[in-house]
Amino acid sequence: MTSGSKSGERGLSTRLRTAKGRSTASQKWLERQLNDPYVRAARAAGWRSRAAFKIIELDERFRIFRPAQRIVDLGAAPGGWTQVAVKRAGDRGRVVALDLLAMDPVPGATVLQGDFQDEATERAVLDAMAGPADLVLSDMAPNTTGHNATDHLRIMGLVELAADFASKVLAPGGAFVAKVFQGGVEKDLLAALKRDFAQVRHAKPPASRKDSAEMYLVAQGFRGGAGQG
Template sequence: MTHKSISDKVKIKSKKKRTHSSRVWLERQLNDPFVRQAQVDGYRSRASYKMKEMAEKFKLFHGANVIVDLGAAPGGWLQVAKKIKPKSFIVGVDLQEYEDVPGTIKIIGDVTDAQTIDVLNAKLEGKKVDVVLSDMAAAACGIASVDHDRIMLLLEITLNFGLEHLNKGGHLVGKVLRGGTEDKLLKRLKLHFKNVKHFKPESSRKGSAEMYVVATEFKG
């Protein structure tokens, strides 16, 4: 991936209707090499490269026949999973509507709602899952402790789903914030998986507080 030099960076001229924050966001998007590369590669978001990096580093999809992505919109992780495992059974779930990823199953619903999980279970038809993915994050409120609690709740939901549905030897990936997973949840992960690591992909923005917990080899 080639990076543009500083002199090549795009600058957005100020307009009365454009706020400073929106201008900064737009400039960041236009100058982000992963955003540019996603357009070239046909990926829906730069998040695809996070998944690619983790999949390669931790061999997440090796032997994976059933993959579930919780919080799948806009579908970038699904695209990577489908490209690596074209014959696998892949399901994406999200509260937000998103464009279908060919060859995958889409469920629109809230993963915190039991009815959504019932629909997911019906689609799985009793199949055990080899990989559970989650890039879910609640809208940030700016209060660090509250944001942390919210994302820990989503990780706990992901873990609970994994404990119920994963095949022995399966893997789980979930988003956390800087500082990692709280002790109680980390102990649960280590109890049920042989390896638990925190990882920040290269494609994750340097100033971002996001990172991921990667739990591999579910003990069953």
């Protein structure tokens, strides 16, 4: 979904009839969901979350997906990115979705529950893919505290862990996509990524809400190989 497809949505606004029993923050969140064209479009298209449009838009810009890829989706629940990965990889692809939480099955994907930092989970992912990954996706984000510096440190910690996982499972030429916050990636991690990947870029897809601090890191052309991290 591109920004152009939202024309015609202007002027449409839904307000909840009653706010009884809801906090102000909850009320605002619900109204935003009801009036969000991406939420409505995701529902109409059968995507599990509006986040599906973020990875679709990143793919339109960076050509992340290819047919027959082996793909790992970290922090996959509720499964919007996994659904897109399955569709883009096609019948010859292999998609493994991993989350700490239980997740409903996604047709065409292997859904695993566990912590990607555990060696046993890493082995289970590699076994399910039957080989090294071509693409590692991470839309993971920690619970926010409202304190910008703390939240930035938390998400950077997650990105570092996800990047380390990617370096262990990616095949040469592979790609890594991860959520970060504005301010980008810390200098040391960025230097390591630029060493390990041919291209490292940041982007904020149109589906990412304007008031959100999130951005996405797109690293392509992995120079190592699975098992060499």
